[in-house]
Structures are given as C-alpha cells and as structure tokens.
Amino acid sequence: MIRDDIRQPTREGVLDAADKIAAILPPTPLLPVTIDGVRCWAKAEVLQPVGAFKVRGAWNRLSALTEAERARGVVAVSSGNHAQGVAGAAKRLGIPAAIVMPRNAPQVKLEATRALGAEVVLYDRPGEDRDEVAAKLVEQRGAVLVHAFGDPWVIEGQGSAGIEAEGQLGRTPSRFIACCGGGGLAAGLALACPEAAIHVVEPQGWDMVGQSLAAGEIISVGASPPATICDALQPDATKPVNLSVLQGRAEPGVVVTDEEVRAAQRFAFAKLRLVVEPGGAAALAAALAGKVPLDESTVIMLTGGNTDAASFAAMLTAP
Amino acid sequence: MIRDDIRQPTREGVLDAADKIAAILPPTPLLPVTIDGVRCWAKAEVLQPVGAFKVRGAWNRLSALTEAERARGVVAVSSGNHAQGVAGAAKRLGIPAAIVMPRNAPQVKLEATRALGAEVVLYDRPGEDRDEVAAKLVEQRGAVLVHAFGDPWVIEGQGSAGIEAEGQLGRTPSRFIACCGGGGLAAGLALACPEAAIHVVEPQGWDMVGQSLAAGEIISVGASPPATICDALQPDATKPVNLSVLQGRAEPGVVVTDEEVRAAQRFAFAKLRLVVEPGGAAALAAALAGKVPLDESTVIMLTGGNTDAASFAAMLTAP
Numbered sequence: 087m088i089r090d091d092i093r094q095p096t097r098e099g100v101l102d103a104a105d106k107i108a109a110i111l112p113p114t115p116l117l118p119v120t121i122d123g124v125r126c127w128a129k130a131e132v133l134q135p136v137g138a139f140k141v142r143g144a145w146n147r148l149s150a151l152t153e154a155e156r157a158r159g160v161v162a163v164s165s166g167n168h169a170q171g172v173a174g175a176a177k178r179l180g181i182p183a184a185i186v187m188p189r190n191a192p193q194v195k196l197e198a199t200r201a202l203g204a205e206v207v208l209y210d211r212p213g214e215d216r217d218e219v220a221a222k223l224v225e226q227r228g229a230v231l232v233h234a235f236g237d238p239w240v241i242e243g244q245g246s247a248g249i250e251a252e253g254q255l256g257r258t259p260s261r262f263i264a265c266c267g268g269g270g271l272a273a274g275l276a277l278a279c280p281e282a283a284i285h286v287v288e289p290q291g292w293d294m295v296g297q298s299l300a301a302g303e304i305i306s307v308g309a310s311p312p313a314t315i316c317d318a319l320q321p322d323a324t325k326p327v328n329l330s331v332l333q334g335r336a337e338p339g340v341v342v343t344d345e346e347v348r349a350a351q352r353f354a355f356a357k358l359r360l361v362v363e364p365g366g367a368a369a370l371a372a373a374l375a376g377k378v379p380l381d382e383s384t385v386i387m388l389t390g391g392n393t394d395a396a397s398f399a400a401m402l403t404a405p
Numbered sequence: 406m407i408r409d410d411i412r413q414p415t416r417e418g419v420l421d422a423a424d425k426i427a428a429i430l431p432p433t434p435l436l437p438v439t440i441d442g443v444r445c446w447a448k449a450e451v452l453q454p455v456g457a458f459k460v461r462g463a464w465n466r467l468s469a470l471t472e473a474e475r476a477r478g479v480v481a482v483s484s485g486n487h488a489q490g491v492a493g494a495a496k497r498l499g500i501p502a503a504i505v506m507p508r509n510a511p512q513v514k515l516e517a518t519r520a521l522g523a524e525v526v527l528y529d530r531p532g533e534d535r536d537e538v539a540a541k542l543v544e545q546r547g548a549v550l551v552h553a554f555g556d557p558w559v560i561e562g563q564g565s566a567g568i569e570a571e572g573q574l575g576r577t578p579s580r581f582i583a584c585c586g587g588g589g590l591a592a593g594l595a596l597a598c599p600e601a602a603i604h605v606v607e608p609q610g611w612d613m614v615g616q617s618l619a620a621g622e623i624i625s626v627g628a629s630p631p632a633t634i635c636d637a638l639q640p641d642a643t644k645p646v647n648l649s650v651l652q653g654r655a656e657p658g659v660v661v662t663d664e665e666v667r668a669a670q671r672f673a674f675a676k677l678r679l680v681v682e683p684g685g686a687a688a689l690a691a692a693l694a695g696k697v698p699l700d701e702s703t704v705i706m707l708t709g710g711n712t713d714a715a716s717f718a719a720m721l722t723a724p
Contacts, residue, residue, distance in 0.1 A: 112434070114434075115431070115433075130452075133449075133679075135437065194675070355680055355714065358452075359451040359456050359680040359681075360452075360680065361678040362678075391678030392678075395671065395674065395721040395722060396722060398674070398721060399718035399721040399722045402715075402717060403714065403718045
C-alpha cells in the first residue's frame with residue numbers, strides 16, 4: 087500500500103495555499119508559445135523572486151508552523167531551488183533555517199541560499215547520506231524538516247501554480263507538462279485541476295517517478311545512475327505521499343535527454359527571452375521533442391531559472 | 406520652434422491606445438528588483454510576443470489605418486525591434502508590410518521579421534540613406550510610412566506601457582527610466598504619467614535626445630559616432646514631435662557605456678532570469694551605475710530581448 091503516516095494533501099489544501107500565496111506573490115505570467123503550429127502556454131515560474139516555483143511549497147509549509155515550531159527553526163535538504171524557497175520564506179517569517187546542500191551544487195545556488203540568510207550545511211554527493219545529515223540537525227535542534235516534495239503542505243503549495251494557471255487561462259488546462267524530481271509539483275497540479283492530464287518529465291536515467299508509476303511501488307535510482315545536466319531533478323526516489331496522489335492519475339512518465347533539454351533552453355532563450363535552467367526546461371524539452379500531445383489548453387511548466395553564466399553560455403554555443 | 410506639421414500626441418491618445426493594446430496583449434510583468442538596497446520595479450517588455458515594447462506603437466498605428474490605407478500597405482525603417490512590431494501587427498491585421506533594415510542588423514532580428522511575413526528591404530548602414538530608400542517605397546506603393554518614433558500614434562502606443570505600470574504599481578510611478586533611441590517610448594511615458602519624472606538613457610556617443618534636450622533644438626549624430634553594442638538605440642536624430650513632448654518635461658539625459666550595459670545584461674540574467682538585449686538594458690545600466698536616483702516607485706523599462714546566442718554567450722563570459 088502506497089501510504090505513509092503523514093496527512094494526505096487535498097484539493098482544499100491547494101485552494102487554501104493558492105490564497106496564501108496570492109497574498110504575497112503576484113502570479114507568474116502564462117506566456118503563449120507556439121510549438122509545431124500549436125499555440126500552447128508556458129507558466130514562467132522562473133520569474134518567481136527566488137527563480138523557481140519552490141517558493142510556493144516552502145511558503146505554504148513555513149507559514150503553517152506554530153509559534154513554538156518557528157522558534158526552533160527548519161531544516162531542508164536541497165540541491166538548490168527548494169533551498170532558496172525555504173531560505174526566502176524563512177527570512178520573510180523570521181525563522182532560522184539550515185539547508186543541507188551537496189558540495190557540488192551549482193555555485194550560484196549555494197551563494198543565493200546563503201545570501202537569503204540561511205545556514206548552508208554541505209555534504210559530499212556520492213559519499214554521505216544527506217537525509218542522515220538532516221535528521222541529525224532536526225534531532226539536535228528540535229527543528230521541523232521541510233521535505234522538498236514528500237510533504238502535504240509542500241505539495242499543496244506547489245499546486246497553487248495550477249490554480250493560478252487555470253485562472254489565467256480562463257478554463258481548466260487539458261494537460262500540465264511538469265518537470266519532475268520527486269513529484270511534489272506534479273502531485274500538487276493533479277490535486278489542483280482534477281480534470282487535467284498530468285505528464286511527468288524526468289531526465290534519462292533518473293525517471294524514478296515514471297518507473298514507480300509503472301511498477302505501482304517506489305523504485306529507487308540504481309547505484310550508478312548516468313550523469314545528467316538536470317541538477318534539480320535528481321532525487322533517489324519519490325515518496326509514498328507523492329506516489330499515492332499520482333498513481334492512477336498521472337500519464338505514463340516521459341524521459342528526456344540532455345540534448346533535448348539544451349534544445350529547450352535555447353528555444354526559451356530565443357523565443358521567450360527567458361533564462362531556464364536544465365531541470366526547469368525538461369517539460370518544454372518533452373513538448374518540443376513531440377513526446378507529449380499538445381493542444382491550445384496545454385500548460386508547460388518552466389520551473390526554474392537558476393543557472394550560472396558559464397554553463398548557460400556553453401549551452402548557448404554548443405554545436 | 407520645435408514642431409512639425411503632424412498631429413501632436415496627447416494623454417487621451419495614450420489612454421485610448423492602452424485600451425486597444427489591453428484588448429490584444431496581456432500586461433507584461435512588473436517585477437521587483439532591489440538595487441543598492443532600494444526595491445524598485447522592472448517592466449519586462451522583453452516578454453512581449455515580439456520580444457520588445459515596439460509592438461505597442463505599431464499596433465496603435467496600424468489599427469488606426471483606414472481600409473484604403475491598409476490595402477496599400479505600410480513601410481517602416483528599423484534595425485529590428487520596430488521591424489518586428491510592425492511586421493507582427495501587420496500580419497495580425499492582414500496588411501502588407503515592407504521593412505527597410507540595415508544589412509548588418511543582428512541576424513536574429515532579420516530572420517524574425519521575415520518569419521512574421523514582412524518583406525525585408527536591406528540597405529548598407531553607412532553608405533545609403535535609409536529614409537530615402539523608405540520614401541521611394543512609400544511613393545511607389547502609396548503606402549503609409551510608420552516611423553519608429555516620430556509619429557503621434559506610435560508615441561501614444563508606447564505610452565500604454567506607462568498606463569499599465571501605473572495600474573500594476575497601484576500608484577503613479579515617481580520616475581520612469583527609459584532606454585532611449587529616438588524618444589518614442591520616453592515621450593509616450595511622459596504623456597501617460599504627467600507627474601512622473603522621465604529619465605532618458607542613451608549609449609555613449611549616441612545621446613542625441615539628451616543633447617537635443619540640453620540645446621533646445623534637434624542635434625544630429627556626428628559623421629563618425631563611436632561604436633556601441635546598443636544596436637537598437639542608434640537613430641541619427643530625434644524628431645520634432647518627440648522633442649516637443651520631452652522639452653521641459655524630461656530630466657537631463659543620462660549616458661551609459663558598453664561595459665555598464667553588459668553589467669546590466671548580466672544582472673538581468675542572474676537576478677531576473679530575463680534575456681535582455683544591449684539596447685534594452687540601457688535603463689537598468691543607468692540604475693545600477695548610480696546615475697539616476699532610485700526609490701520604491703521607480704520603474705525601469707527593460708525594452709527588448711532580441712539578441713543572438715553567440716553575442717549573449719560572449720557577454721556572459723566576458724571578463
């Protein structure tokens with residue numbers, strides 16, 4: 087049975103989160119984008135103040151903490167975007183935040199997290215267990231762990247993007263195409279718009295949500311997964327709370343290659359004038375590669391834009 | 406006397422244009438941006454469908470043409486953004502459009518103009534008189550010349566950006582900082598928000614509006630102006646209709662260097678996740694260089710984002 091002992095997220099929770107987020111953040115634009123002659127829509131979450139949709143879930147979780155919990159602080163594990171989301175929400179609410187980040191995370195993400203006032207605790211990606219590092223901090227401080235995707239408040243917060251998109255489109259989207267790490271955004275969108283198809287897009291070799299959907303149980307990444315440029319989409323496995331929402335609800339998973347991702351980043355640069363990081367361009371990559379059906383009510387999530395100048399320049403000039 | 410025999414643009418004309426433009430284009434986002442600790446606002450005109458604010462003036466001019474004028478078509482002279490604005494509006498209205506463009510315009514702008522269905526007529530930047538090329542086409546075809554800035558409908562159309570920003574801010578902006586070529590946008594903003602200060606920002610050596618404001622008469626660029634990376638901000642001189650609006654209304658002109666412009670492009674990349682072309686980043690460059698006073702009601706115009714991948718990559722990695 088795909089369940090754990092935490093609260094199940096609900097559509098009411100998503101609607102409540104959407105209200106809370108609308109009170110502090112303007113909606114991100116829903117931009118028309120024509121692909122293969124079909125005019126669909128791109129939700130530009132790269133324009134969030136921290137450059138990624140993650141601020142939604144973080145704000146929804148942190149603003150729901152009790153006074154006592156706020157005083158003891160929060161801990162998060164993240165390669166960068168959830169880090170900035172939590173750090174930004176914590177700063178605004180005056181909550182101490184410690185973020186466990188891989189030592190090889192993009193420098194721009196490490197610096198931005200520190201600049202938001204959070205304490206950054208580094209771990210070595212292959213050698214250490216980041217969850218153990220976080221668990222130790224949680225125990226020492228009595229802090230609340232804010233999981234990047236396996237948390238009902240976080241899922242409901244991410245779902246607010248779906249409520250926003252529906253309002254901007256003036257109708258229920260036919261489908262959401264979502265970049266997928268652990269499945270927090272995809273689960274939130276599934277709850278937000280019960281009639282929309284949900285397509286999860288993952289990097290080649292890291293399609294743990296797609297594989298778990300197919301198997302009906304949680305599949306973890308193997309011991310030696312391939313390299314991917316999508317640093318934001320590399321969780322070891324999804325969580326029961328995510329799979330329980332997505333099971334029977336999401337379409338079969340879609341996988342994209344690094345080359346397809348780079349092509350999507352170049353498309354966003356030239357046609358939308360947006361800076362999109364590799365992991366944030368996965369959904370667009372699937373759309374451009376013809377791997378998902380498109381129509382005029384399709385919403386493509388552009389989830390993050392935190393990338394350093396050198397990698398972006400190299401991507402732009404790659405042959 | 407700084408007047409010519411064309412109709413003077415008015416605030417009522419700007420309000421009318423704002424209504425017409427709101428009917429076809431969603432507002433571009435007004436994004437918070439913190440500079441030297443001051444939270445001001447960036448109007449992201451790079452997110453217009455053609456990647457620049459020019460679609461505003463073009464739409465306002467072309468949609469005001471009579472049926473007979475539409476049938477004979479329009480002619481425009483442009484290094485690229487006005488070209489795309491006119492081509493885009495003409496396509497939507499089914500009007501034939503011929504655009505006179507310099508042979509050395511950015512390739513991306515030439516291709517985009519052709520892709521919108523316009524006829525592109527090339528001239529050699531130093532050798533030929535582009536206005537003569539255009540005048541010949543106008544005469545041959547009985548077409549209407551849509552001037553890039555010296556036209557009351559175009560000025561009123563550009564001013565719609567100011568009405569939009571005022572609505573988004575919920576109050577009158579204290580000041581607009583505007584990238585300035587011939588002064589179409591600056592004049593439109595001056596009419597849109599009569600209480601806002603207007604700062605025109607021009608590239609070093611091409612500050613023809615600033616010089617004309619100081620002299621009280623139109624000053625043309627010299628025979629050998631310096632090179633600038635701001636290809637969108639290189640008119641030979643402003644026009645009487647622009648200077649008559651700005652005279653006594655705009656602040657003294659501000660000049661920015663290529664290096665300041667590149668720094669602004671990098672700032673927009675990293676902090677706003679936006680692709681901004683050199684000429685579109687001039688106003689931000691002035692703000693970042695401390696050349697204009699800033700407060701929480703300041704609106705910085707990011708006017709265009711049409712740049713090719715190779716130049717953008719080179720800018721990102723410049724030492």
